[in-house]
Amino acid sequence: MREPTFLILTALANGPRHGYGIVREVADLSAGRVTLLAGTLYTALDRLAAEGLIAHDHDETVDGRLRRYYRLTGGGITALEAETARLRQLTTAAEARLRHLRSRPA
């Protein structure tokens, strides 16, 4: 799973969000490192919907602007859990090796 996909799924993990909400949440999650552009975001949303990982939740209109909310599906939650576990395993392994490296005498 690529980082923007992981971040989008993570952004939707605590509830449905609309497009701009996802963009802002992804920027927060990545500490400003990842800024999703509209074209990239909707390409990813189309793909995730086709893979059954997200679904349309509801629509709102705010100040005359349409906000379409998306939510994680059961498949999306499973995929996010699997990716989180994979990253955790890698992170744990990397941290263990770094600890070992630092503990070695220079």
Added chain:
Amino acid sequence: MPTTEVLARRYRRLLRCYPRDWRRARAAEVIALLLDAAPAGRTRPTAREAVDLVRAGLRCRLGRPASRTVVAWAALATVICGLFAGALASRAAWETSRPQPDRAEAAAILSEVFPGHDLGDIDTPPALFVVYGHPLTLRNVRSVLLGDGGEYQESATGAGATGAPPVPAEQIVAVARLRLTDGGWRVYDPEVSGGVSCADKLCATPMEITDTTLVARRGDTILNASISSQTAVDATYLAVELHRAPPPAVVPAGVLGALLGAAAGWLVFGWASRRTEGRRVSGTAASILFGVTMVLWWLPVLLTAPYLFTHHLAEPHPAWHPPWEWLGQPTASLLFLVGAVCALLALGLAAGPRRDRSPVALVG
């Protein structure tokens, strides 16, 4: 007009890169996002936003958002459509060329470059491009399609001198080079090859001979001369061909045709891909037909282009071979036609009724 409306109109214009169905279902929310993200007072999309929307829109036109290979297939279709359309456009632009040199023009050149040689009758062709010396007509198009496509070539005005050369071949070449240079021709390095000539049927006394090919260009006229050192009475020691270089319109027409063809290839592939998405039987059949088309169209290109490139580097070429020859056409025109029939069948299947898919499915 408020700046927000101006910006929204410009975003809407960029969204035309997306297919119409997608725009109907999603344009409002995408524009809302873009306006939410835009700082106050902005009236134009940033270059980064524009590139992103165009790129994503073109990808969206291919449908199958979860597919990892659809972009590669679309690229194959786009490039080959561009190449064929460019070749076709360049062939059409060849019609702006002057006719091949007539007898008067050829006689003037021949007497200027090869004085003292009896070049006999000057043979003028009936058309710019010929098949076995004849213009391409409905009568001989069948032979072009059924294996003789390689005979479709640019014609040339030709003449030849037979018998024993009056002076050594080296002298003929040297004088011709000098006269060509003096006459304002660009002369390419001659190519010399060796061979054996026989004075009788049994070849009891084989003689070593040389064949020199001399190529020169002046304006839109190219001269190819073959000078042999053979001395047999009934053989040709000097053969000259004059033909036209590609006219100036060929390159711009080819580039424009290639760009339009590539754009059409992407759009048509995208349309068919979206139409056949999610259809089990007709979708699979269309995919197989498309795969066959790609094999039949690409195979001659992949076999011919490297060979022609090597040939081009090995010999002096005052002009490039026509683009269609680089694509293996019309030598492999039968493969092209069968591929075209497969492509049409695939498009016919795509035109059939389809199941509703995303984005309607996503938002419905």
